[in-house]
Amino acid sequence: MANTLRESYNKTNYKLGNHGKRNVQVLKEALQEIDENVESDIYGQGKIIEDFQEKMAKLLGKETAVFFPSGTMAQQIALRIWCDEKDLGKVAYHPLSHLEIHEQDGLKKLHKIETILLADETRVIELEDIKEMENGVACVLLELPQREIGGQLPSFETLVQISSYCKEQGIKLHLDGARLLEVLPFYQKTAAEVSALFDSVYMSFYKGIGGIAGAILAGSREFTSQSKVWKRRYGGDLISLYPYILSADYYYEKRASKMAEYYESAKELAAFFNECEGIHTLPIVPVSNMFHVHFELEKAEAEAILTAVQKMTGIGISGYINVINENASAFEISLGDAYKDIPTEIVREMFGVLSGKISEVRREK
Amino acid sequence: MANTLRESYNKTNYKLGNHGKRNVQVLKEALQEIDENVESDIYGQGKIIEDFQEKMAKLLGKETAVFFPSGTMAQQIALRIWCDEKDLGKVAYHPLSHLEIHEQDGLKKLHKIETILLADETRVIELEDIKEMENGVACVLLELPQREIGGQLPSFETLVQISSYCKEQGIKLHLDGARLLEVLPFYQKTAAEVSALFDSVYMSFYKGIGGIAGAILAGSREFTSQSKVWKRRYGGDLISLYPYILSADYYYEKRASKMAEYYESAKELAAFFNECEGIHTLPIVPVSNMFHVHFELEKAEAEAILTAVQKMTGIGISGYINVINENASAFEISLGDAYKDIPTEIVREMFGVLSGKISEVRREK
Incomplete structure (x- = not known):
């Protein structure tokens, strides 16, 4: 059936x-206007990757950004960095977070990071959920929109309150912004205005943008520089990521607006x-x-x-x-x-x- | 200077x-003859990826094969699987192995796997090195050719002896065959004949073959099925790997011979x-x-x-x-x-x- x-x-x-x-034409279209002499990125370096990372850092209002083959890799790494910084292997997120249900427990198996589940499977995380959670997490991850419940959002005011509360408490706040651009019309904010509430931000290129694959992880220079070391450890620092980068850029230009x-x-x-x-x-x-x-x-x-x-x-x-x-x-x-x-x-x-x-x-x- | x-x-x-x-033309050439209607692989499934995995499994004489974005990811995963099987977090390889010097210690940081270094930085691993090593490793990794010493090889007889010794001792033998096809003319053997000596085999598509990126990991059905779970955990199970698969296949056909x-x-x-x-x-x-x-x-x-x-x-x-x-x-x-x-x-x-x-x-x- x-x-x-x-x-x-x-x-x-x-x-x-x-x-x-999602056929080969998607890639062919993205490459059509690209000069065949444009040189590949090489292990994270070169104009193609550096320019795009800079462009995305600017969009997100962060110091720097790193292109990753996948959000799964980018987000586990972000959480690991925040856990290491606080020497505390515990994070909190929604029970239907991508990390909890779609990654075969990569975060737990690769990093031994414990997770606290906030709110419940029917609604988004509110300030109270964070205030009431047990003490001691290195980082809270918020997913905007919360995909598995139909793509729901907390109010922007709630985001602002969560952000200040986490700052006060010394808790890092990470944005699972796989669909960040998609929520901007509702919030009536720029990507940078939303990202400003978070210490680190991930965004995907194959959801609303409709690219082939790939993700960006943005934050401070210190943060992204650590993320590049982990990207190498994961085997994500490919000799050439340009098929994904060129298509991410092409479809970003075509659809972000x-x-x-x-x-x-x-x-x-x-x-x-x-x-x-x-x-x-x-x-x-x-x-x-x-x-x-x-x-x-x-x-x-x-x-x-x-x-x-x-x-x-x-x-x-x-x-x-x-x-x-x-x-x-x-x-x-x-x-x-x-x-x-x-x-x-x-x-x-x-x-x-x-x-x-x-x-x-x-x-x- | x-x-x-x-x-x-x-x-x-x-x-x-x-x-x-290594410019964009490399990708354009690989795509030129591909029908634009060919559908993307989706998270490890679909004709593009399944056909290629089957073709590579056949080439390597293994039951099954899995396409990975990188060898770094594929090999760490192979070693982790063998360690888990024996419930023993220890492996042995050459001091100039890719895992030891080019991966920011991913194996150790992500898996807490201990390593024993065999032979020394001037020569390849011989049977004696393995016989003399301290007891208790789950897996020995051999790299053919040993790249960091100019691409040297043990004799095929040595490989056969190492293989039987490891089998006797219950030690898994993994092939870092990044450049496996490149050594076949010297050994005068097929890829399957070399691979038969190993429990698991990795091969790269951007060395001698000159593709864009990507790797294959081959072994028993049980082994590769576990490797797919880890590929998901690593964030390597991309929604679309076809830009790498199509180019791997194209340049394999062009250059394997x-x-x-x-x-x-x-x-x-x-x-x-x-x-x-x-x-x-x-x-x-x-x-x-x-x-x-x-x-x-x-x-x-x-x-x-x-x-x-x-x-x-x-x-x-x-x-x-x-x-x-x-x-x-x-x-x-x-x-x-x-x-x-x-x-x-x-x-x-x-x-x-x-x-x-x-x-x-x-x-x-």
């Missing part, structure tokens, strides 16, 4: 989410979903380009409906759906360039079909 | 070593160097495509000579030279496609000029 859903999704002409297919558009699209699309009986989005009103779509139907039913709607309308809604419980299922959607390609009328029609299908199933129950 | 040497090297029309410049040619070129070129008074190569007769060139001159003198010769002849010999002691200096050379582009007559002429310059300097002493 899952394969049928995936197949029907792949065959659609339009997709609600993302920027299009479109985050407000993606955010507006997300709000529009979420409203369409919320009009369907038996569907709601999390959050109800998105605060970035992403949200989760929850079906009040068991997975198999939702799957059958999505498959049918995709086949009938040619609009790709999702290629998968996860079990939430025996009566509920959900998938994630991130808005990008693809949404604007679909005439609004066709989107509306699709939602008509979707609504009808859901009513049918619910009536039969 | 170092910059002058580098500059003069960069300006030459011909180079003795390597395959040409040319290793004998590079080896012959290396022997020819080393002989030219050894004819110059005051120069000798290590080894005297190369056993792969690489060797070191030693000047019986202090670094500054050798640098001045190399700079002058490169300017006069337009042939790039080296862009750097390292201090060996106050009366000796050396650089490394690896033969690739570039050497065949230089008419032999011009190479001979260059060596005439080089010889003359050295004699001049030595007479003045």
Whole structure:
């Protein structure tokens, strides 16, 4: 059944989410205007990597920045540096942090760093969670937006309060800003204004930006210089990272200015979903380009409906759906360039079909 | 002075070593014939990565293989797996192993693995070194060829003996085969025949093959399946590794069959160097495509000579030279496609000029 859903999704002409297919053309397009004589970066040095790091440091308002092959590597290293500085192997983050659920416990296995889980799986971290946590962590990591709960955000005021509290307490504050650019339209702040609240910042190049892979880690010169040593230790200091850097830069230039558009699209699309009986989005009103779509139907039913709607309308809604419980299922959607390609009328029609299908199933129950 | 040497090297029309410049054209060439619709690998899955891993497993005669962004990552992980299996955090390798001198002690800092250094800095590891080592290591790592001593090799018989000894003793044997293909013409063996002596094998794609970056780690299904978990922990399980995989495959197809040619070129070129008074190569007769060139001159003198010769002849010999002691200096050379582009007559002429310059300097002493 899952394969049928995936197949029907792949065959659609339009997709609600993302920027299009992740195929080799993504790389070819990024390279098209690059002079073939441009020289590779070599083990972290050279114009390609240095220029881009400087550009990203400036964007984030930090002294320096280092390009990493992945955020997993960058963030573990950031936390390790803060732990070493305080000689205290303990950090705190959300129970659904990427580090907690998607990295095979790399932080714990490679660094023996203990973790304290803040808030709970239904909501973002608030100031009180940090004030109430047991004493003694080297660093708190905040993820903006909190992806696994649909991309939710604390208020900017909360961020400011958390930042001053951590400063007072001598706790370092690290930003998991995989989707940092995506939250700026909601906060109405620059990347530097958000980053100023944090001691170190990570940002990804293949989420809203839609690059091939890669991440930036920014902070003080002392911090990034230590991070380069760890990058070498991890085997992340590749002889050539330029395929990722050139595409990160290309798609950054192409899409960084479109985050407000993606955010507006997300709000529009979420409203369409919320009009369907038996569907709601999390959050109800998105605060970035992403949200989760929850079906009040068991997975198999939702799957059958999505498959049918995709086949009938040619609009790709999702290629998968996860079990939430025996009566509920959900998938994630991130808005990008693809949404604007679909005439609004066709989107509306699709939602008509979707609504009808859901009513049918619910009536039969 | 170092910059002058580098500059003069960069300006030459011909180079003795390597395959040409490491510029963006290297990637563009690899992608040229790839259909733009080919889909990216996704977090270690998909046709691009699975096909290539299977091809490399077959080449190396192992059950399975995993593509890694770097050899640093792949090898630390291999050693960790063998240590965990034996519940013994100790391995043995050469004092000039990549892990010991080029990885900022990643193995020790990330895994708390202790190391025993075998043989000494002047020679390769022999069976006796392993027999005499203190009891209790989980794994021995052999690097073929031993790069930091000019790319030397033990005899194949020694490898066979070491392999059986380790098997008897329950010690895992790992191959640092960064330059594995490069040693096959000397051994007159296939990659699988060499690999059969080892429990796990790493091979690089940007040495003799001249790709952009990336490595393969091969072994049993159980071993590689564990290595994938660690690859995720390291942040090496990138959403898309295809820029490296496609170029690895392209240059593998282009150059794997040319290793004998590079080896012959290396022997020819080393002989030219050894004819110059005051120069000798290590080894005297190369056993792969690489060797070191030693000047019986202090670094500054050798640098001045190399700079002058490169300017006069337009042939790039080296862009750097390292201090060996106050009366000796050396650089490394690896033969690739570039050497065949230089008419032999011009190479001979260059060596005439080089010889003359050295004699001049030595007479003045």
